[in-house]
Amino acid sequence: MATPNTPLWEVFIRSRNGLAHKHVGSLHASDATMALQAARDLYTRRGEGLSIWVVPSSAITASDPADKGMMFEPAESKIYRHPTFYEVPDEVGHM
Amino acid sequence: MAIASISVSETPLVLYTLRRADDALILGHRLSEWCGHAPMLEEDMALANMGLDLLGQARELYSYAAKVEGRGNDEDKFAYLRDVRQYRNLLLLEQPNGDFAQTMVRQFFYSAYADLYWRAMMKSSDATLAAIAAKSEKESAYHLRHTSEWMVRLGDGTEESHARAQAAIDHLWAFTGEMFEADASERGLIDAGISVDSASLRPQWLKTVADVVDEATLALPKNDWMQQGGRDGRHSEHLGHLLSELQSMQRTFPGAAW
Numbered sequence: 001m002a003t004p005n006t007p008l009w010e011v012f013i014r015s016r017n018g019l020a021h022k023h024v025g026s027l028h029a030s031d032a033t034m035a036l037q038a039a040r041d042l043y044t045r046r047g048e049g050l051s052i053w054v055v056p057s058s059a060i061t062a063s064d065p066a067d068k069g070m071m072f073e074p075a076e077s078k079i080y081r082h083p084t085f086y087e088v089p090d091e092v093g094h095m
Numbered sequence: 096m097a098i099a100s101i102s103v104s105e106t107p108l109v110l111y112t113l114r115r116a117d118d119a120l121i122l123g124h125r126l127s128e129w130c131g132h133a134p135m136l137e138e139d140m141a142l143a144n145m146g147l148d149l150l151g152q153a154r155e156l157y158s159y160a161a162k163v164e165g166r167g168n169d170e171d172k173f174a175y176l177r178d179v180r181q182y183r184n185l186l187l188l189e190q191p192n193g194d195f196a197q198t199m200v201r202q203f204f205y206s207a208y209a210d211l212y213w214r215a216m217m218k219s220s221d222a223t224l225a226a227i228a229a230k231s232e233k234e235s236a237y238h239l240r241h242t243s244e245w246m247v248r249l250g251d252g253t254e255e256s257h258a259r260a261q262a263a264i265d266h267l268w269a270f271t272g273e274m275f276e277a278d279a280s281e282r283g284l285i286d287a288g289i290s291v292d293s294a295s296l297r298p299q300w301l302k303t304v305a306d307v308v309d310e311a312t313l314a315l316p317k318n319d320w321m322q323q324g325g326r327d328g329r330h331s332e333h334l335g336h337l338l339s340e341l342q343s344m345q346r347t348f349p350g351a352a353w
Contacts, residue, residue, distance in 0.1 A: 006135065027137050028135060028136075028137060029137060030248060033244055034244060034248070037141065037240075037241055037244065038137035038138075038140075038141065041137070041140045041141040041144045042137060042140050045140075045144060
């Protein structure tokens with residue numbers, strides 16, 4: 001239930017050491033401590049995580065979907081930015 | 096056609112294990128009653144998670160009791176085919192959910208105890224109970240943390256939440272004494288190092304509870320008259336109703352499986 005007393009939080013889970021925290025979803029909670037506990041109960045009940053971040057959704061600054069063309073289309077024509085011309089050794093792992 | 100209750104050969108260790116198994120099953124069942132009814136989705140999941148932790152503890156304890164008893168009973172028979180007078184759980188844990196504050200206070204009182212109890216039981220001379228304790232301790236520690244946070248938010252929240260939390264404390268306080276009792280059958284297990292003497296846990300329990308209650312701007316009652324009887328099968332009227340729901344399927348269709 002969204003009320004003024006239960007703001008929205010974004011949840012990030014790190015599934016293994018060495019990986020980055022990934023956004024998994026959101027939840028409502030009264031404060032950071034309760035948000036962390038709710039995240040544990042909602043998003044790690046099948047052993048998904050080793051570490052949790054919760055961030056107030058209000059702290060996120062998002063790009064405007066209306067700016068999509070200006071923001072992202074200029075990158076589409078620049079295939080030379082994709083590092084496709086060399087091979088990454090397996091030992092490097094996650095990049 | 097209804098099915099008859101089983102008989103249980105209650106040697107001290109069987110009785111002891113059944114008492115703890117019943118604690119976990121009955122409280123776990125109470126928490127499951129919240130499923131789909133909690134004040135918010137997030138807490139609905141939290142309550143179900145705690146209930147499932149407790150159900151897991153109950154299953155391990157029932158299985159061990161069945162093994163120790165060695166008379167062909169199993170976890171399902173213990174859960175579904177014992178009458179209310181054969182149940183040995185604490186009276187506190189069968190008390191109805193009431194409002195959210197009452198559920199939280201009940202869970203907080205018990206988890207503050209269970210956390211200490213399981214931690215002490217990790218040193219039990221009984222290897223199975225020690226192993227169950229090692230797993231249960233982590234679960235209880237989280238239940239205590241979660242309910243402590245709620246205690247503070249309810250007590251130090253609004254006028255309404257404060258009043259409800261205080262009413263729940265006043266109502267449930269008389270059921271807390273039973274956690275620290277040990278009868279003659281448990282004395283032998285304490286002497287053998289199989290069980291911890293729960294009475295020795297009370298000072299630390301009281302400190303944990305008092306600290307949180309204090310931070311929550313709530314107060315513990317001054318009266319020290321305590322209810323008892325659950326460990327001997329003398330229950331409040333609420334357990335019969337709980338069991339009629341819990342057991343109805345197996346009593347009506349004996350051995351039904353899916």
